[in-house]
Amino acid sequence: MQLPWTPYIGQGLLYLAVIIASLVCLVPRYRGGLYAFLWLTIVAAFGWLMVAHITSDFSFLNVVMHSHTQKPLLYKISGVWGNYEGSMLLWVLLLVTVGGIAFRSHAQGLSLVAYSALAVLLFLIVACNPFTAVLIPPLEGRDLNPLLQDPLLAIHPPFLYLGIVSSLIPLIFSSLRQWGRSWAYWTIFSWTFLTIGIVLGSFWAYYELGWGGWWFWDPVENAALIPWLLQTAAIHSFTLVRQGRLSLSVPKWLSFATFATCLLGTFIIRSGLVTSVHSFAVDPERGIFLLLVCLVILLPLAIRLWKIKIDRERNAQLSLNLAMALKLGIFFLCFTAFTVAFGTLYPLILQAFNSQLTVGAPYFNATVIPIMIPLVVLMALQPWLTSTHLKTQQALSPLLIAAAAVVLLWFQFHMNRPLILGGYGVGVWLLSSMILGVWKRRWTRLQIPMILAHSGIGLAVVGMALTLGFEDEKLVALKTHDTVRFHNQNLILTDIIGKKAENYMGQTAHLRLNNQTTLKPQKRFYWTQGIIHQETAIYSQGFDHYYISMGDHYQDGSWGFRLAYKPWINLMWLGFCCLGLAGLWSLGQRRGQA
Amino acid sequence: MKQFFLGICWLLATEIQALEVHEQLTNPAQEYRAKKIGDQLLCPTCGGQALNESPVEEAILLRTIIREQIIGGYSDQHIIDWFVERYGERILVNPPLSITTGMLWFLPWFLLLLCLGRLLYKSNKKAL
Numbered sequence: 164m165q166l167p168w169t170p171y172i173g174q175g176l177l178y179l180a181v182i183i184a185s186l187v188c189l190v191p192r193y194r195g196g197l198y199a200f201l202w203l204t205i206v207a208a209f210g211w212l213m214v215a216h217i218t219s220d221f222s223f224l225n226v227v228m229h230s231h232t233q234k235p236l237l238y239k240i241s242g243v244w245g246n247y248e249g250s251m252l253l254w255v256l257l258l259v260t261v262g263g264i265a266f267r268s269h270a271q272g273l274s275l276v277a278y279s280a281l282a283v284l285l286f287l288i289v290a291c292n293p294f295t296a297v298l299i300p301p302l303e304g305r306d307l308n309p310l311l312q313d314p315l316l317a318i319h320p321p322f323l324y325l326g327i328v329s330s331l332i333p334l335i336f337s338s339l340r341q342w343g344r345s346w347a348y349w350t351i352f353s354w355t356f357l358t359i360g361i362v363l364g365s366f367w368a369y370y371e372l373g374w375g376g377w378w379f380w381d382p383v384e385n386a387a388l389i390p391w392l393l394q395t396a397a398i399h400s401f402t403l404v405r406q407g408r409l410s411l412s413v414p415k416w417l418s419f420a421t422f423a424t425c426l427l428g429t430f431i432i433r434s435g436l437v438t439s440v441h442s443f444a445v446d447p448e449r450g451i452f453l454l455l456v457c458l459v460i461l462l463p464l465a466i467r468l469w470k471i472k473i474d475r476e477r478n479a480q481l482s483l484n485l486a487m488a489l490k491l492g493i494f495f496l497c498f499t500a501f502t503v504a505f506g507t508l509y510p511l512i513l514q515a516f517n518s519q520l521t522v523g524a525p526y527f528n529a530t531v532i533p534i535m536i537p538l539v540v541l542m543a544l545q546p547w548l549t550s551t552h553l554k555t556q557q558a559l560s561p562l563l564i565a566a567a568a569v570v571l572l573w574f575q576f577h578m579n580r581p582l583i584l585g586g587y588g589v590g591v592w593l594l595s596s597m598i599l600g601v602w603k604r605r606w607t608r609l610q611i612p613m614i615l616a617h618s619g620i621g622l623a624v625v626g627m628a629l630t631l632g633f634e635d636e637k638l639v640a641l642k643t644h645d646t647v648r649f650h651n652q653n654l655i656l657t658d659i660i661g662k663k664a665e666n667y668m669g670q671t672a673h674l675r676l677n678n679q680t681t682l683k684p685q686k687r688f689y690w691t692q693g694i695i696h697q698e699t700a701i702y703s704q705g706f707d708h709y710y711i712s713m714g715d716h717y718q719d720g721s722w723g724f725r726l727a728y729k730p731w732i733n734l735m736w737l738g739f740c741c742l743g744l745a746g747l748w749s750l751g752q753r754r755g756q757a
Numbered sequence: 758m759k760q761f762f763l764g765i766c767w768l769l770a771t772e773i774q775a776l777e778v779h780e781q782l783t784n785p786a787q788e789y790r791a792k793k794i795g796d797q798l799l800c801p802t803c804g805g806q807a808l809n810e811s812p813v814e815e816a817i818l819l820r821t822i823i824r825e826q827i828i829g830g831y832s833d834q835h836i837i838d839w840f841v842e843r844y845g846e847r848i849l850v851n852p853p854l855s856i857t858t859g860m861l862w863f864l865p866w867f868l869l870l871l872c873l874g875r876l877l878y879k880s881n882k883k884a885l
Contacts, residue, residue: 164769376810494872502865509861519847520857523806530865640778645832714777 167222169215173294176208181284187277194270201277209256212293213243221304224295225249231306231691233666241317242307245724248293255283257321258328265332265349275335282459290452290573296697306666306691315367321388321597323360327425329353330390333397333418337633338467342414343482344756347401351753354394355746362739375636375710375727377735380527386428386508388501393421399489408486411473413493415633419461419468420497424504426457471703479616485548488541495538502530522558532582539589539624542617544599561599565592576633583632590624597621614751619741626706636727642720650728652709653677659722672713672722676702684713684724706733780817782824791824794836797851801844 183201187194215223216239219232229246230239244250262276287293310316336342364387369377378384390737397417403409430453506522513520543565547558549692570586573577578587597618606614639647641656648654655675662669662685669687676682685698699712707730714723782788792809798819800811808816819840826836837849846852 379806498865498869498872501868505865506861513857518857519845520852520861521847522861523799523850525850526861528860534865534869638778638781715779717779 165299167296167298167300168222169211170223170296172291173208173211173215173223174288174296176204176211177284177288177292177294180204180208181281181288184277184281184284188274188281191270194273195267197260197274198263201280202263205252205256205259205280208251208294209243210428212252213240216240216243219304220304220312221300222297223293224297225293227297227301227304229307231303231666232303232411233691234306234312237314237317238307238312241311244320244324245307245311245316248287248291248295250284250292251287251291251322253321254324254328255287256326258283258331261325261329261332262335265329265345266335269339271339273337275338276331278463279460284597286452286456304397306689309667309687309689309692309694309696310371313371315363315370319360319363319367322356322363326353326355326357326360327387328389328431329356330394330418330422330425333414334422336463336473337415337418338464340471342404342411344753346414346418347398348750348753350394350397350401351746352589353421354384354391354398355743355750356389357391357394358739358746359743361391362743365739370701375634375729380506380524384433385503385527386424388426389504390421390425392496392500392503393417393424396493396500397421399493399496403486403489406486409490415471415473417493417497418467420465420467420500423457423461424500425752426460430454430457456728482551483544483548483553485545485550488544488548492538492541495534495541499531499534499538502534503527504683506530515533528582530606532586536585536589539593539620542620543589543596544559545605545617546596546605557599558596558604561592561596564595565589572632578632580632583628586624587628587632590621590628593621594618594625610751612745612752615741615748616745619730619738619740619745622741623735626731626733626738629731630729630735633730634728636725638714638723638725640717640721640723642722645721647724647726649726650709654711654726655681656722656724657681667696670713670716672724674700674711674724676709682709682711684711686713686716703733706731708732767865772812777817780820780824782827787824787827790833791820791827793819794823794833798840798848799850801848807850 180201180364183197183204187197190197210221212225214220215226216230217236219226219230219239225246225248229249230244234242238245242249244253249571262273262280266272266276311477329349330353333346333353336346361384364384365377367374368379371380397414400409400414400417404411404414437622494558506526509522510520543561544553544558547554565588568591572587573584578584597614601614635650637647637649641647643656643658646653646655653676655678656672657675658673660671660673662671664687667687667689669685671683671685674682674684680702682700682702684700687696687698688694689696697713699710701711702709705730710727710729712725714725716722780793795809796807798808800806800808800813800816801819802813806816808819810855831839840848840849846855850860866882
C-alpha cells in the first residue's frame with residue numbers, strides 16, 4: 164500500500180519556515196533576503212494547503228474534516244481558512260506579508276515581525292498542524308459547515324485578519340521609537356480593515372443566521388470590537404501627540420493594548436475557555452499553548468515599550484476645547500473597550516471561583532450604550548470646538564434640531580423607550596452637526612475621511628435606534644396561494660419549487676410581494692453533512708427591509724415563515740459603509756507613507 | 758397534548774431556526790405570556806443566547822415546557838421559579854442582585870466615576 168506523502172511536503176515547508184524565521188531573528192546579515200525567503204516558504208505552504216483543498220486530497224486531515232468533493236470551487240478555496248488550523252496559517256501569511264511591506268527598508272522591524280511569526284509557526288506545528296496526515300485516506304470528506312458556505316464569509320476572515328495582524332506594525336514602530344507618518348498610516352490601515360471585517364461579519368450574521376440580528380455581543384464579536392475601539396482611540400491620539408498636547412505614552416500603550424487584545428482575542432476565544440455561539444473551531448486542550456504564545460510574543464514588546472522613557476505632556480487647563488474633547492473621547496473609547504472586555508471575561512473569572520453566570524446582550528446593551536452616548540455627543544460638538552473654546556452659539560442649533568426630532572419621535576410616533584430616544588437624539592444631533600459644519604465650511608479637503616467617518620457613526624446610530632424601536636416580526640404558516648398582510652405589504656405564496664445543487668437539495672419558496680417582486684427564501688438540506696440550513700430573502704425598499712426566512716414543513720402541506728420588518732436598517736448599513744470608505748479614503752490620501 | 762409531543766418528535770429529527778410557527782399557542786394572550794417568559798430566560802446550552810432565539814433542541818423543548826405549563830394554568834412567576842430550581846440563576850437573563858452580579862453591573866460605573874473624579878481633582882490642584 165502506498166502511504167500518502169503530500170501532507171509531509173506541507174509539514175516540511177512549515178519546519179523550513181521555522182528555521183528561516185529564527186535565522187531572520189538571529190543573523191543580522193542578509194536579513195532582507197532571508198525574510199523574502201521566509202515569505203516565499205509560507206506562501207508555498209499556504210498554496211500547498213489550498214491545492215490540497217481544491218483537488219480534495221483526503222490524505223490531509225484538514226481536508227477530510229472540512230471539505231467534500233461535491234463542494235463548489237469557491238467554498239473549496241474559502242474552506243482553507245474556514246477552519247482553525249487553516250485560518251492560523253492565513254494569519255501568519257498575512258502577518259509576514261504586511262510586515263514585509265511595512266518594514267521593507269527596516270531590518271530591525273523585520274526581525275521583530277519574524278519573531279512573532281516564529282512563535283505562531285511553532286504553535287502551528289505543535290498544537291494545530293494544518294498538514295496532519297491521515298494514514299488511510301478516506302474516499303470522501305465531511306463538508307464545510309453550511310453556515311460558512313457563503314460568499315461573504317469567504318472574504319470576511321481575510322479582511323478581519325488583515326486588520327488584526329497589521330495592528331502589530333504600529334506596535335513595532337512604537338517599540339522602535341518611531342511615531343511618525345508610518346505609525347499613523349499603519350494604525351489607520353489596521354483600523355480600516357478591522358472595520359471592514361467586522362461589518363462584513365455582522366452583515367453575514369444578519370442575512371445568514373435567519374432571525375435578523377446583526378450584533379449578538381458574542382465573545383467572538385467582542386474580541387474584534389475591543390481592538391477596534393482601541394484602534395479608534397489610537398488614531399485620535401495621533402493629532403494630539405503631534406501638537407504636543409498629549410504624552411507619547413498614550414499612543415505607545417494604545418498600540419500595545421490593541422495588538423494584545425487582537426492576539427488574546429484570536430487565541431483565547433478559540434481556545435474554548437469562553438462559551439460562544441461561533442464555536443465552530445474550539446479545542447480546549449490548546450488553551451495553555453495559546454496563552455504561552457501570547458506571552459512569548461507580547462512580553463518582549465512590552466519590555467521594549469517599558470524601557471522607552473517619555474516626558475510628561477504640558478498639561479493644559481480644564482476647559483472644553485478640541486484637545487480636551489479628544490482626550491475625553493480617547494478616555495471613553497478605552498473605557499468602553501474595558502467594559503466590553505470585562506463583561507466578556509467575567510464569566511471566566513467567576514468560573515475560577517466555582518460560580519456560574521452568563522453575561523449576555525442585556526448587560527452589554529445596558530452598560531456599553533450609555534457609555535457610548537457621551538462619545539457621540541463629543542463628536543457632535545467637534546465642529547464647534549476650536550483649540551481654545553467651544554462656540555456655544557453655533558453649537559446650539561444642531562442640539563435644537565435633535566431635541567425637535569426626539570420630541571417628534573416621542574409624541575408623534577409614541578416611542579417611549581429612553582435608550583432608543585437617547586440614541587436617536589444624539590445620532591440626529593451628530594448628523595445635523597456634521598451637515599451644518601460642512602455647510603459653514605469648517606473643514607478642508609484633508610478632513611474628508613473624518614467627516615465621512617463621523618457622519619457614518621451618526622447614520623448608523625440613528626439607523627440602529629429606529630430599527631430597534633420599530634422592528635416587528637410575525638410567524639405564519641402558509642399553504643400555496645395563501646395571502647398574508649404584513650406592514651401594508653401583501654405577500655402571496657405562489658409556489659414551492661424543489662432545487663438540486665452540487666452539495667445540497669433545497670426547497671425554494673416563491674413569495675410574491677405586492678404583485679411586483681418575488682422573494683425566494685430557501686431551505687436547504689446539505690446531504691454531505693446531514694444539516695438543514697435556511698437562506699433568507701430580504702426585500703429592500705427605501706431604507707426598510709422586509710426579511711423572510713423559511714421554517715418547517717407541516718403535515719397539512721403548509722410551510723412556516725418568519726416575516727420581519729426592519730425599518731431604517733439600510734441607514735445603519737450605509738453608515739457602516741461610510742466608516743469603511745473613510746478608512747480607505749484616508750489610506751489613499753496617505754499613500755506613499757506606508 | 759398528543760400533538761405537542763408529535764410536534765417535538767418531528768422537530769428533533771431536523772435542525773431548525775428559532776421559535777417556529779407550530780410552537781405557538783393558539784390563544785394569543787397565552788402566547789404573549791409564553792414569549793414574555795421566554796424573553797426572561799437564556800438557552801442553557803448555547804451561552805448567552807435568549808431562549809426564544811435559540812435553535813437548539815433543548816431550547817425548543819424548554820419553550821414547549823413553558824407553553825405546557827401555561828396551559829396547565831401555572832402563573833408566570835411559578836414557571837420561572839421552576840426553571841431557576843432546575844438550572845440555577847444562570848438561566849435568567851436578569852439574575853437577581855448578588856455579590857457576583859453586583860460586581861458585574863456596578864464595577865464599570867464605579868471605575869468610571871473614580872477616573873473622572875481623579876481627573877477633576879488633578880486639574881483643580883493644578884489650577885490652584
